[in-house]
Amino acid sequence: MLSEDPIKHLVEQLAKLPGIGERTALRLVLHMLSSERDSVPTLAAALMEAAERVHECSCCHMLTALDVLCSTCISISRDRSVVCVVATVQDLMALEATNDYKGLYHVLHGTLGPMEGIGPKELRIASFLSRITDSNREIKEVIIATPPNVEGEATALYLAGQMSGLKVNITRIASGVPVGGDLQFADRLTLSRALHLRQRF
């Protein structure tokens, strides 16, 4: 269906994105329609392709364009005895960029937030717990790398509680990451330190 006002329609769609208000959306649209007009089809095609092909890995819930499992989960060079639990895809990418961690991951896709109605069921927690149980003790350590803010700490505590009966070492990344900070914005060295100095939960 064609919209009456294509510019307004596009601005409305872009303004739904996080961090983009109507003013920024309008600026982007006008920029695309003037100097970047030739690359609009490529941008549209890239969006469509990503939306069609990218899905959650059936094991760790990282986003992937591979068939079922992501490249980390199928890699033979990763240490399968360690799983690092992160809140977001961006946090996983930040840890991966340190080039320092060779274990596996689990992406929760958020942190517990009772005020926003985000409980354990809204996160990928059940699949994480069955992953630990089903691993037949292949997984020996779980590093909880949720962010050091109120929600991240609450999530870490909840996860640790859920794992209390399981034969697995639980560690928490050290506070090299500033309290209240976001993993994805920490520099590589800080993240590396936080991983290396992790403590028993």
Ligand SMILES: [Zn+2]
């Ligand atoms: Zn995976």
